Amino acid sequence: MSERATDKRWIVGVDLGGTNIVVGLLPIEGGEVLGLHSLPTDPVRGAKFVVDRICQMVERSIAEVLEQQGGTRADVAGVGIGSPGPLDRATGTVINTPNLGWRNFPLRDLISNAVHLPATLDNDANCAGYGEWWLGAGRGTRSLVGLTLGTGIGGGIVLDGQIYHGCSDAAGEIGHMTIEANGRKCKCGNYGCLEQYASGPAIAQRAVEGIEAGAASLLVELVNGKLEDITAATVYEATVQGDPYANEVMKDTAKFLGAGVASIINVLNPEMVVIAGGVTRAGEHLFEPLRAEVRRRAFKSAQECCRIVSAELPGTAGVVGAAAVFKRETYGHV
Amino acid sequence: MSERATDKRWIVGVDLGGTNIVVGLLPIEGGEVLGLHSLPTDPVRGAKFVVDRICQMVERSIAEVLEQQGGTRADVAGVGIGSPGPLDRATGTVINTPNLGWRNFPLRDLISNAVHLPATLDNDANCAGYGEWWLGAGRGTRSLVGLTLGTGIGGGIVLDGQIYHGCSDAAGEIGHMTIEANGRKCKCGNYGCLEQYASGPAIAQRAVEGIEAGAASLLVELVNGKLEDITAATVYEATVQGDPYANEVMKDTAKFLGAGVASIINVLNPEMVVIAGGVTRAGEHLFEPLRAEVRRRAFKSAQECCRIVSAELPGTAGVVGAAAVFKRETYGHV
Numbered sequence: 001m002s003e004r005a006t007d008k009r010w011i012v013g014v015d016l017g018g019t020n021i022v023v024g025l026l027p028i029e030g031g032e033v034l035g036l037h038s039l040p041t042d043p044v045r046g047a048k049f050v051v052d053r054i055c056q057m058v059e060r061s062i063a064e065v066l067e068q069q070g071g072t073r074a075d076v077a078g079v080g081i082g083s084p085g086p087l088d089r090a091t092g093t094v095i096n097t098p099n100l101g102w103r104n105f106p107l108r109d110l111i112s113n114a115v116h117l118p119a120t121l122d123n124d125a126n127c128a129g130y131g132e133w134w135l136g137a138g139r140g141t142r143s144l145v146g147l148t149l150g151t152g153i154g155g156g157i158v159l160d161g162q163i164y165h166g167c168s169d170a171a172g173e174i175g176h177m178t179i180e181a182n183g184r185k186c187k188c189g190n191y192g193c194l195e196q197y198a199s200g201p202a203i204a205q206r207a208v209e210g211i212e213a214g215a216a217s218l219l220v221e222l223v224n225g226k227l228e229d230i231t232a233a234t235v236y237e238a239t240v241q242g243d244p245y246a247n248e249v250m251k252d253t254a255k256f257l258g259a260g261v262a263s264i265i266n267v268l269n270p271e272m273v274v275i276a277g278g279v280t281r282a283g284e285h286l287f288e289p290l291r292a293e294v295r296r297r298a299f300k301s302a303q304e305c306c307r308i309v310s311a312e313l314p315g316t317a318g319v320v321g322a323a324a325v326f327k328r329e330t331y332g333h334v
Numbered sequence: 335m336s337e338r339a340t341d342k343r344w345i346v347g348v349d350l351g352g353t354n355i356v357v358g359l360l361p362i363e364g365g366e367v368l369g370l371h372s373l374p375t376d377p378v379r380g381a382k383f384v385v386d387r388i389c390q391m392v393e394r395s396i397a398e399v400l401e402q403q404g405g406t407r408a409d410v411a412g413v414g415i416g417s418p419g420p421l422d423r424a425t426g427t428v429i430n431t432p433n434l435g436w437r438n439f440p441l442r443d444l445i446s447n448a449v450h451l452p453a454t455l456d457n458d459a460n461c462a463g464y465g466e467w468w469l470g471a472g473r474g475t476r477s478l479v480g481l482t483l484g485t486g487i488g489g490g491i492v493l494d495g496q497i498y499h500g501c502s503d504a505a506g507e508i509g510h511m512t513i514e515a516n517g518r519k520c521k522c523g524n525y526g527c528l529e530q531y532a533s534g535p536a537i538a539q540r541a542v543e544g545i546e547a548g549a550a551s552l553l554v555e556l557v558n559g560k561l562e563d564i565t566a567a568t569v570y571e572a573t574v575q576g577d578p579y580a581n582e583v584m585k586d587t588a589k590f591l592g593a594g595v596a597s598i599i600n601v602l603n604p605e606m607v608v609i610a611g612g613v614t615r616a617g618e619h620l621f622e623p624l625r626a627e628v629r630r631r632a633f634k635s636a637q638e639c640c641r642i643v644s645a646e647l648p649g650t651a652g653v654v655g656a657a658a659v660f661k662r663e664t665y666g667h668v
Binding site: 190268 | 420476477491499502504505507510513514516523524525590594596632633639
């Protein structure tokens with residue numbers, strides 16, 4: 001790869017999710033995301049619709065930033081795309097995404113050809129971790145593990161300033177580490193995955209199960225008795241309002257998460273674990289018991305060099321990381 | 335590091351364990367271990383005794399090989415040492431080994447100064463994994479995870495042909511991944527570590543617990559009714575003699591081990607998992623249910639590219655890997 005990063009000023013980052021598409025432009029040397037836009041993915045309208053929408057968003061973000069900042073289209077280096085996986089990075093193909101209903105879909109080249117720019121493709125959770133490493137909580141570290149607690153639990157491993165992909169681009173599935181060998185069945189087919197205890201829906205489910213078993217909680221009031229409306233956000237809200245039961249649920253979340261994070265620390269000995277996702281709004285209600293649980297479980301020599309922190313780029317880590325992947329693959333450095 | 339490997343013909347490998355010291359010479363380009371010797375560590379006789387014994391064994395192995403193969407002491411490049419950890423590779427210091435009773439012990443330089451040869455120090459489980467990668471089951475792979483099932487469960491991670499050490503030389507503690515968040519207390523302080531279910535003593539303990547709870551088994555006869563004499567080896571022996579209960583215990587071992595191996599595959603996506611230790615003598619009684627459990631638990635795209643195999647260097651992987659570490663650190667390649 002030739003060293004010509006200074007010829008260009010911008011990289012487009014695309015964060016494709018099952019619910020939303022987020023697009024923005026990054027200055028090639030790093031900085032604020034500009035021309036940031038988000039639209040629903042609407043996967044039911046078909047793959048062509050989604051690809052067209054992404055391309056329109058890319059064009060719109062480019063036009064907006066060039067108008068604001070001056071310059072020409074020649075200042076745009078290319079497009080980094082983050083997508084749910086599994087995927088084949090070499091061919092830029094999405095192998096299979098249940099959420100979007102795609103199989104062996106050549107996403108990278110469809111976008112690249114439509115917008116007439118080079119493009120790269122990587123896993124969305126990898127991009128989120130890499131974004132935090134480049135411009136977020138992990139700035140200046142060499143290694144980190146990113147965990148995004150949402151509908152599932154996504155993981156991204158950064159080692160020595162590079163995303164760690166494994167031998168078939170499948171590494172980093174931290175949400176599918178087993179923390180209870182005979183535990184809850186996971187939709188991945190495994191039992192007792194971390195995701196079944198600490199993802200958003202898992203937090204809500206544990207809260208509901210406790211209430212159904214007789215626990216008194218402000219949660220019932222917050223959802224007007226409709227327990228099916230309880231979400232991780234409701235649990236967070238009840239926690240900060242001082243509800244002891246919701247606080248227990250949050251502490252249990254921290255314990256399960258702590259078991260997973262301690263395993264990651266014992267195995268990978270990273271400099272940092274970055275936690276992202278709505279549940280981090282609970283702040284120290286989550287992080288204090290989480291750090292305590294990790295102290296209880298992980299090896300001293302490994303935990304002492306590992307900071308466990310909240311993500312700093314909520315909403316844009318995926319865009320930033322996708323752009324960082326493009327930069328790395330094109331210029332050999334970030 | 336200069337490329338002068340061809341000046342030298344031999345590297346000494348030292349595998350220091352809590353029970354035995356094993357020493358041998360490796361041809362610098364790889365091959366059979368020569369001048370192989372093993373003696374008890376006898377740590378109760380003190381650190382000086384152990385270091386002196388290691389140095390005597392090194393001298394004896396060198397003398398023996400040079401006599402057999404010709405050449406002079408100038409043909410010996412140096413000494414690679416594998417030791418229980420945690421340790422500081424940069425200073426060659428053992429930080430703490432409960433089994434040997436050492437703290438901040440400058441093992442590398444004590445040996446290097448005594449035998450007048452350069453030396454390197456790395457973790458014993460890392461060396462075992464690296465030995466299998468260099469000359470054992472993992473020849474030709476780029477990445478593997480080694481697991482040694484013994485008194486504990488040691489782990490070594492090899493990525494892209496190098497031992498993965500993490501940010502404080504503490505990576506690879508695969509035996510201390512949590513597979514049961516509220517499970518058995520481990521001596522490391524954590525709960526539900528893989529080691530508490532699939533190490534040698536854990537296998538024996540599960541076997542005894544079942545018999546005490548009323549299970550009928552040939553095991554009772556094999557130990558003349560003294561249940562405290564049951565070891566993992568006894569369980570293996572009863573399994574191959576067709577005892578259904580012992581076979582159940584072995585299958586349970588495979589299930590617990592499978593949960594841990596599946597987590598490793600989901601997180602690290604390695605080309606190979608190499609299992610070492612006495613329990614692998616159970617052969618397909620262990621590996622068949624182990625592979626089945628991993629198929630049930632791990633992501634398809636990750637497990638399809640990962641072979642789960644038995645180690646090929648029982649007894650010498652640590653010596654081979656310690657020599658490989660010396661070669662890598664001295665010449666920049668293995």
